[in-house]
Amino acid sequence: MVDSCPTSPHIHRVFWMPVPDQVPASGEAGDGAGVRAGTRHAFWGRRWDGQEAECKTVCGVVVNLDESSPLDWISMAECGDCRAEILRVRGEVRP
Numbered sequence: 001m002v003d004s005c006p007t008s009p010h011i012h013r014v015f016w017m018p019v020p021d022q023v024p025a026s027g028e029a030g031d032g033a034g035v036r037a038g039t040r041h042a043f044w045g046r047r048w049d050g051q052e053a054e055c056k057t058v059c060g061v062v063v064n065l066d067e068s069s070p071l072d073w074i075s076m077a078e079c080g081d082c083r084a085e086i087l088r089v090r091g092e093v094r095p
């Protein structure tokens with residue numbers, strides 16, 4: 001008796017989030033609030049709800065999401081694997 005089971009996940013909805021490189025927590029003090037290295041990954045869903053810290057990227061990596069700064073959006077490059085996977089799922093891969 002499954003009456004409310006959405007059988008079609010919103011696989012076409014994605015959102016992008018900057019993900020800083022996972023650096024070991026060694027107290028490398030000194031370079032303060034500089035530009036963080038990282039990659040903008042895509043995630044399936046409508047948006048980040050701000051609750052789940054661990055999310056799986058479209059390219060299959062589990063990362064910790066965090067508040068992002070506008071600088072992250074500018075400085076971090078888009079993940080090519082995520083973009084390729086989105087296009088593949090959507091059937092928009094061009095030869």
Ligand SMILES: [Zn+2]
Pocket residue numbers: 040041042057058059060079080081082
């Ligand atoms: Zn990715």
